[in-house]
Amino acid sequence: MRKSLFARNPSVLIFLTCLALFTLGVTVLSEAFGTDMISTSFVKTLGKTLCLCLIALAMDLVWGYTGILSLGHFAFFGLGGYMIGMWLMYERTRDIIVTSMANNPIPPTDSEVVAAIGNQIFGVVGSSDFPLIWGFSHSLTLQLILVVAVPGLLALIFGWLAFRSRVTGVYLSILTQAMTLALALYLFQNDSGLRGNNGLSGLQNLPGLDDVPQSVVSIWFLWASALALGLGYIFAAWVVSGKFGSVLRGIRDDEARVRFLGYSVEGYKLFIFTVTAIISAIAGALYYPQAGIINPAEIAPIASIYLAVWVAIGGRGRLYGAVIGAAFVSLVSTWFTGGQVPSIPLGFYTIDWVDWWQVVLGLSFVLVTLFAPKGIGGLFDLISGRTSPNRHGQDLGPGAGSLQEQEAES
Amino acid sequence: MSTLLEVSGVSVSFDGFKAINNLSFQIGNAEMRAIIGPNGAGKTTFMDIVTGKTRPNEGRVIWGEKSVSLLKMSEAQIARAGVGRKFQRPTVFEDQSVFDNLLMALKKQRGPLSVLLYRKSEEDTAKVQELAAEIGLVDQLPRKSGELSHGQKQWLEIGMLLAQDPRLLLVDEPAAGMTPEEREHTTSILVEAAKTRAVVVVEHDMEFVRRLNCKVTVLHEGSVLAEGSLDHVTSNQDVIDVYLGR
Ligand SMILES: Nc1ncnc2c1ncn2[C@@H]1O[C@H](COP(=O)(O)OP(=O)(O)OP(=O)(O)O)[C@@H](O)[C@H]1O
Numbered sequence A: 001m002r003k004s005l006f007a008r009n010p011s012v013l014i015f016l017t018c019l020a021l022f023t024l025g026v027t028v029l030s031e032a033f034g035t036d037m038i039s040t041s042f043v044k045t046l047g048k049t050l051c052l053c054l055i056a057l058a059m060d061l062v063w064g065y066t067g068i069l070s071l072g073h074f075a076f077f078g079l080g081g082y083m084i085g086m087w088l089m090y091e092r093t094r095d096i097i098v099t100s101m102a103n104n105p106i107p108p109t110d111s112e113v114v115a116a117i118g119n120q121i122f123g124v125v126g127s128s129d130f131p132l133i134w135g136f137s138h139s140l141t142l143q144l145i146l147v148v149a150v151p152g153l154l155a156l157i158f159g160w161l162a163f164r165s166r167v168t169g170v171y172l173s174i175l176t177q178a179m180t181l182a183l184a185l186y187l188f189q190n191d192s193g194l195r196g197n198n199g200l201s202g203l204q205n206l207p208g209l210d211d212v213p214q215s216v217v218s219i220w221f222l223w224a225s226a227l228a229l230g231l232g233y234i235f236a237a238w239v240v241s242g243k244f245g246s247v248l249r250g251i252r253d254d255e256a257r258v259r260f261l262g263y264s265v266e267g268y269k270l271f272i273f274t275v276t277a278i279i280s281a282i283a284g285a286l287y288y289p290q291a292g293i294i295n296p297a298e299i300a301p302i303a304s305i306y307l308a309v310w311v312a313i314g315g316r317g318r319l320y321g322a323v324i325g326a327a328f329v330s331l332v333s334t335w336f337t338g339g340q341v342p343s344i345p346l347g348f349y350t351i352d353w354v355d356w357w358q359v360v361l362g363l364s365f366v367l368v369t370l371f372a373p374k375g376i377g378g379l380f381d382l383i384s385g386r387t388s389p390n391r392h393g394q395d396l397g398p399g400a401g402s403l404q405e406q407e408a409e410s
Numbered sequence B: 001m002s003t004l005l006e007v008s009g010v011s012v013s014f015d016g017f018k019a020i021n022n023l024s025f026q027i028g029n030a031e032m033r034a035i036i037g038p039n040g041a042g043k044t045t046f047m048d049i050v051t052g053k054t055r056p057n058e059g060r061v062i063w064g065e066k067s068v069s070l071l072k073m074s075e076a077q078i079a080r081a082g083v084g085r086k087f088q089r090p091t092v093f094e095d096q097s098v099f100d101n102l103l104m105a106l107k108k109q110r111g112p113l114s115v116l117l118y119r120k121s122e123e124d125t126a127k128v129q130e131l132a133a134e135i136g137l138v139d140q141l142p143r144k145s146g147e148l149s150h151g152q153k154q155w156l157e158i159g160m161l162l163a164q165d166p167r168l169l170l171v172d173e174p175a176a177g178m179t180p181e182e183r184e185h186t187t188s189i190l191v192e193a194a195k196t197r198a199v200v201v202v203e204h205d206m207e208f209v210r211r212l213n214c215k216v217t218v219l220h221e222g223s224v225l226a227e228g229s230l231d232h233v234t235s236n237q238d239v240i241d242v243y244l245g246r
């Protein structure tokens, strides 16, 4: 008999329940609700963390399940942020300009308004004309389409070129790093049309909603992020649960064999790469309005490497592992780098966690990779008692009980 | 009998070393063929060429009634055209259940979208059960295939091959590492398969080849040394020299 997605994956229901309780809890304790136990800025941190969990989910699909170690998914995340940021910045600036010009003796013409907006936005990079890429920035609908279309198209083209030439393993990782680096360097230029290293700012202000306090806006975004994460989780669980998931895992473990079964491995890789790029972009589009600012440093190569670290620490190849990893590491990271952790004076040297946190993170990554390849998610196996034998390598002889290479050595 | 696969004048060299040298080979529908030859004779490389893994430097590989060239097709396209392959080392997806392994191999639409929207039907489950019965793995269906014994993995791989429903099966050393009883079972599976499709078996074990009771092609240094019944080729002086003169 066919069972529903939830029946086959009880973890989905557990996850959704936890997510709902979490969101509800934060809402009830927030400033907007009146209890004021959680500050607005921390609500934003939590909302952003949910977005990071969503991109970690995408990373788990592409790396944990399909075995493509992409170190460039933050490029898509950033592009999603830029696309929504353009509309936010344009609309908000227009509101301000229109209000201030309303007192002019002669009402401004449309072109005067647009020129003033351009001047306002691009003044910092010594320009006042709208670059071509801002052509749709006046329309929320169009920019929302671009949130999906631009990163999706980039992933499609990049993936097509890379997978078609059968670039795999470390070479593919390097290629994705090059992609995100190239994009960051391009955006850093003042004439890139996206305000160079200034990036886009003021994104926390929703146009036309000046009366709504940030405490309420932050809750809206928390909900939106939780909803996106929940839907993303269901989607990911659906993708990996059926035959499609079998093929993805097959590609991860032995892609040549999958080819000889008649599946076009390149097509599958391209598909999952593009789909996860789009998920990343949606996560980014929800993240940056909560962060308030986006600049090219956000898509520096290191960001995507961190993403891989989160997923590895959380436990790749299982969806909740990726979410736990991203939430845990990014929150602990915020805590350490926020300067709240007291330094440890050693007399001759003081351990300042803002600097040393990176070292701790790097070390734990190495330790997890070496000693607990299942990551934090592996702890759940201990609880559920799932200790399946992990038999790989060549058999040493016929018969079901024979040892296998690795077992015999140890 | 019409020809299903025709390989003619094929040569491959790896860094100047000619692994396959002007090889020609033909097989018809519903024919069983054994290929024997000493180590390094080019048996596996021959399969690599037919399945698109290795591109020959020269020669032709013609397939089916429409006489299409396999040389222009990708591995996946060749597999979809009806060429199935079992590797020398058993390669199954060890982290997945026997059932999932077979289901993945089952002849169905292979495109990403149709696979994503695929829903397992009663019919498919029954088909998998049937295949599992054929290869003697019914009890093992829910187990991870990595937990199977070596011989069972070999069978699973043969089962996956049958699930693909290919017109041509290329089987590389199916009996390696099997117990005598397992070998017997393997023989019967292959003989059964050859009733409806072409089967090419590479094997070192002469006893095994004898039981297949089919035409034998002897490969040596990348080309065909002799062809005919097992008794015919084993009495051939060249073949004796190659096997004894090693
Ligand atoms: N990718 C490759 N690169 C270089 N040399 C290769 C490659 N593949 C095969 N060879 C060489 O080609 C020759 C034929 O190899 P092949 O694997 O086809 O032999 P075989 O008949 O299958 O032998 P066995 O019985 O040991 O399986 C061998 O000498 C081998 O070393």
Ligand SMILES: [Mg+2]
Pocket: B043, B044, B045, B088, B172
């Ligand atoms: Mg071989």
